Amino acid sequence: MKLTRCLMVGLYGIENSGVRHLTSMLKQRGGYRADLMFFKDWRHNRVEWPTEDEYGLLVDLIEREGYHLVGLSFGSPYYRVGIEVTKRIKERLGDKVLVIWGGLHPTLTPEHCIHHTDIVCVGEGEYPLLELVNRLEDGRSINDISNMWIREPNGTIHRNAVKELVTSLDDLTFREFGGDDKFLIDNNMLTRGDPLVHHREYRIFASRGCPYKCAYCYNSSLRAIFPEGKGNYHRRRSVDNVMAELRLARQKMPNMAWVKFDDDTFVFPKKWLQEFAEKYKAEFGDLPWDCMMTPDVARIENLRLLKDAGLRGVQMGIEAGSDREQKEVYDRTSTVAQILAFDEMNLELGLDVKY
Numbered sequence: 001m002k003l004t005r006c007l008m009v010g011l012y013g014i015e016n017s018g019v020r021h022l023t024s025m026l027k028q029r030g031g032y033r034a035d036l037m038f039f040k041d042w043r044h045n046r047v048e049w050p051t052e053d054e055y056g057l058l059v060d061l062i063e064r065e066g067y068h069l070v071g072l073s074f075g076s077p078y079y080r081v082g083i084e085v086t087k088r089i090k091e092r093l094g095d096k097v098l099v100i101w102g103g104l105h106p107t108l109t110p111e112h113c114i115h116h117t118d119i120v121c122v123g124e125g126e127y128p129l130l131e132l133v134n135r136l137e138d139g140r141s142i143n144d145i146s147n148m149w150i151r152e153p154n155g156t157i158h159r160n161a162v163k164e165l166v167t168s169l170d171d172l173t174f175r176e177f178g179g180d181d182k183f184l185i186d187n188n189m190l191t192r193g194d195p196l197v198h199h200r201e202y203r204i205f206a207s208r209g210c211p212y213k214c215a216y217c218y219n220s221s222l223r224a225i226f227p228e229g230k231g232n233y234h235r236r237r238s239v240d241n242v243m244a245e246l247r248l249a250r251q252k253m254p255n256m257a258w259v260k261f262d263d264d265t266f267v268f269p270k271k272w273l274q275e276f277a278e279k280y281k282a283e284f285g286d287l288p289w290d291c292m293m294t295p296d297v298a299r300i301e302n303l304r305l306l307k308d309a310g311l312r313g314v315q316m317g318i319e320a321g322s323d324r325e326q327k328e329v330y331d332r333t334s335t336v337a338q339i340l341a342f343d344e345m346n347l348e349l350g351l352d353v354k355y
Contacts, residue, residue: 004137006034007067009058011074011081013042014184014195015203017262018073018103018125020175025126028173032133035065035181038195039085050081050185057190059088061183062097069133072117073103083116095153100132108221110149114157120149123162123225126172165231169208170241178252200257202249206242206276209234210264212294215331216319219264236268239275246284258312259289266291273302277309288312290352295338300345313352316342 008023010016019036026034039058040050062070070089072082086099102121106113110120119142121128128147135142143150146163166172182194210219211234223233250256268276280289290313303311318339319330326332346353 002030002032002137004032004069004133005065005067006032006069006071006133007037007062007065008034008071009037009039009073009085011072011078011085012040012047014038016073017175017203017205019071020177021172022071022073022102022125022129024173024176025130026133027176030130030133032137033181034176035067035183036176036194037061037183037185039185040081041184041186041195047077050084051188053188054185055084055088057185057188058085059092061190062089063093067097069098069100069136071100071102071121071129074101074105075103076105079105079113082113086117098136100129100148102129104218107225108218110159114149114151118151121147122149123147123222124166126166128163162225162230165226165233165235166208167231167235169235169237174245174248177249197253198255199253200255201260202246202253202256202258203260203262204242204245204249205237205262206266206268207234207236207263211267212265212333213331214319215329217264220331236272239272239279242276243279243283250284257287259284259287261289261291263292265294265297267294267297270302273305277305281309285310290314292316295334295342298338298342298345300348303345303349303351307349307351311351313354315354318355 006026008019010019016038023034023036026032037058040048040054072085074082082101089097089099098118100119100121101113101117102125106120107122110122114120119132125147128145131145132142132148135145142148143152143158144160146160148160150158150160152158177196178194180192182192184191184195210217213220213223226233246259288310291311292315295316319332320326321336323335326334
């Protein structure tokens with residue numbers, strides 16, 4: 001029986017795909033006890049900072065359950081919350097608990113973050129985290145693990161290089177959800193169970209990364225972390241792998257009524273789209289779905305195919321009404337003509353479009 005106990009904590013967002021993937025890898029590939037905590041839910045245009053009672057509930061749980069490793073995943077708006085959570089864990093439990101940070105903000109600013117935590121994961125964490133926990137379990141040194149910045153008690157920092165990106169997304173486990181090893185802290189209460197299973201919307205990624213390099217987007221910054229030779233930044237799952245995850249989600253979410261593809265842009269080869277449309281319609285034709293798209297990839301034949309398979313809505317960014325500004329300021333490949341062409345297409349399609 002493995003002894004190392006882990007708690008993955010997502011700040012502000014019960015859908016948090018990152019911590020769900022990490023938890024699943026630790027449980028299914030490593031055989032570890034890995035629980036999942038959602039610390040505060042996300043509310044549109046309203047950030048409610050944690051109360052002292054909520055901080056206390058989290059640290060009480062960590063102490064009571066005897067976790068050895070606590071992971072925090074967050075974006076930049078919640079950097080200060082990450083600091084406060086870590087400070088309170090260390091004040092009460094000291095070196096009994098290792099704290100590791102990951103997510104977009106720690107990945108992009110590890111030099112700022114490492115002084116507030118024991119470990120920072122830079123980039124994709126599924127395999128590096130599993131290696132970290134395996135080494136902790138075996139009592140081996142963790143100082144040279146790829147993607148990990150390690151701060152020793154004496155202040156020495158080991159800044160390890162990033163490894164190649166995961167090339168086969170199908171080899172990863174599906175995100176963890178359901179079960180009673182999940183917790184939510186919100187409204188000064190600790191609740192056991194996964195709140196996601198009661199939702200009507202299921203959010204899924206069919207790919208990772210993005211083929212574009214828009215100047216304002218986090219993808220342009222992440223690309224700099226994974227230069228040429230570190231693997232293809234934009235990667236796709238197989239259609240069968242996507243269908244298998246949706247099948248599992250439907251089993252665990254009795255209220256599931258629609259699907260949201262959270263890919264940065266829903267761009268796939270024609271063959272993939274044809275296979276997806278056929279299989280989605282055959283098995284999930286009663287579940288309408290939405291996605292994000294850019295004007296330059298919108299083709300009427302593809303959109304007809306996808307609408308017939310249940311496509312209901314599209315989110316599309318329009319940064320400017322000037323081709324020069326699109327290219328020179330935002331580094332966007334879309335043109336005004338393509339934006340207008342998509343609008344013409346939608347007169348026929350009648351999709352729910354949000355610009």
